[in-house]
Amino acid sequence: MTTIAVLGAGSWGTTFAKVLADAAVLGGHETTVRLWARRAEAAAEINESHTNTTYLGETALPEIITATSDLAEAVQGAEVIVLAVPAQSLRSHLSVVRENLHDSAVLVSLIKGLERGTDLRMSEVIEEELGVGPDRTVVISGPNLAMEIAREEPTASVVACADELVAEHVAALCNNQYFRPYTNTDVTGVEIAGIVKNVIALAVGICDGQKLGDNSKASVITRGLAETTRLATVLGGQLETFSGLAGLGDLVATCASPLSRNRTAGRLLGEGLTAEQATERLSQTAEGMKSGSAVVELARQHQIEMPICEAVVAVLEDKLPVDRLASLLLARDLKAEGK
Template sequence: MNTENSTAKRVTVLGAGAWGTTLADMLARNGVPTTLWVRETDLAERMRAELVNDVFLPGVALSPALNVESDPATALRGADVYLLVVPSQFTRSTLAAFHDLFPQHPVIVCASKGIELDSLAPMSRVVAETLEDKAPRYASLSGPSFAAEVCRDMPTSVALGCADLDLARELRELFSTPFFRVYSTPDFRGVELGGAVKNVIALAAGMSDGLGFGHDARAALITRGLAEMSRLGAAMGAQERTFMGLSGMGDLVLTCTGDLSRNRQVGLKIGQGRKLDEIIGEMKAVAEGVKTAASLHALAKKLGVELPITEQVHRILYEDVEPRAAVTELMSRALKDE
């Protein structure tokens, strides 16, 4: 838990969606000097005046101690830790735009979940490439956590991946609260890959439920989705045991079964016969799995890794394959040992 010593660390949170706002508010309530950068100037003004994010986290009162800024230079100045919570496809452009505002050796904690579409890079590589001359120190924060529950102090446990063990311990203390428990691991690659892949499997689980296929099918998707996650992780140098933990199996179960999951909800509506463009057009927040399905599909081809569920999700989203036909193809694949 935070102590008086740990509260000396100043945190700037980049990204004021539901998750970024929740994490910033959690830190501020726990005595950590925290600034939240909000891209929209009008939203920042309302947040300062009303202490609520009425767009992405309506109805949740924010801590008066939370500093809200729309000016990047002001927001980034003097921070010890930068918590990155912008959508993964905008991570590179955001870091590039703010490049000169970062100090040397900045501590970057990434809570965004995805694989960059153009480069097929995980967020750790995006950060390393964009801030290469700054020599960033990197960590990934991921695990089974819905903003709507964390912001209401419901008990939550997550994983923090960081290769620097001393830094990992510092960050673990900084982010932990009486209701938010952080476990650390040196396998940052496994943590970030689990957070990316689970969103695609959640789309599949939602589609299955939307088709009315029941609990058996959902359980199979979760289990075989974990196998896909582990295969990809092994090919990219992650540790297999990481995927048995909070950022792997834990987040996968939550996102595939919880109705608060945006990705599950998108899949559910597709399974019920609605079109992707129409669904996305109604959403304020980003369902990361939609873009990640495309990047994961391409990454699997590049690495020669078999991801059959991901492949069928990609076909449904981008090749107009009917969900029922995709499930039939999955079920009719050649039989093999588990």
């Protein structure tokens, strides 16, 4: 019997709990999936009606998912702990996890954000707070819009861990008829890809809000991938990761989809809303809005040029009028494409 705890019953946490439960049924594994919801009413709805209507409408959740609003209870005895809370709140949740952590538990981050103040990736926050090694820290990232996966539309993803056997174990736990995981050992590259694509999706959304067309958006996506790759490789990430599912795959899905909260937030900014107004309008997590400034700070520390991310952050901080973003990017000095 494997006990898996999923912390965060928002759109991705709930959907991923369903992915795990469906994988258990398909694979004939004896698995318990516990889902931690911040609100007691959400936990009650999941237990009684097997739905989480706030995030997933009428999607029917498998009955082997049980929910609780008691974080310590959710974590107790769990061999696998999946983290699906907003990036800026992860550290505060980990103090409760630490007190109830199973000796050999594996920690799996679904989170695509960078911690403000420390500029740490989520795997680094987990290792620092829980004192676990990279062989127990896993990151899952890819073109994974929760709503599509909740409808069981096929997708693929990347399960990354420094220890390939641990990645294979977690991949087996989430492999089902609509979710196909590939393993990877490039945790840094996979994580940076997921973090920065949210900032690039904000830029693409701004193009939408400014009524710019597909050439502009394709240029932002492509140059966005170039700046993401520059940052990741300096931090130790592998180049190949960026032509894979966590790199190009996620960038395309997020930047193309009206389901993306980051792209939607960008569109609202492009239409003239402030960052605060756009966040209020969304009601769900758009990680790029908070992580953007940490990404830019990290890039500066490593002397990496990230002009698109810089411009997005300047808009978020009200330092650049949104209608000047495109002209600012176009006025930069000419350079060779590969540089």
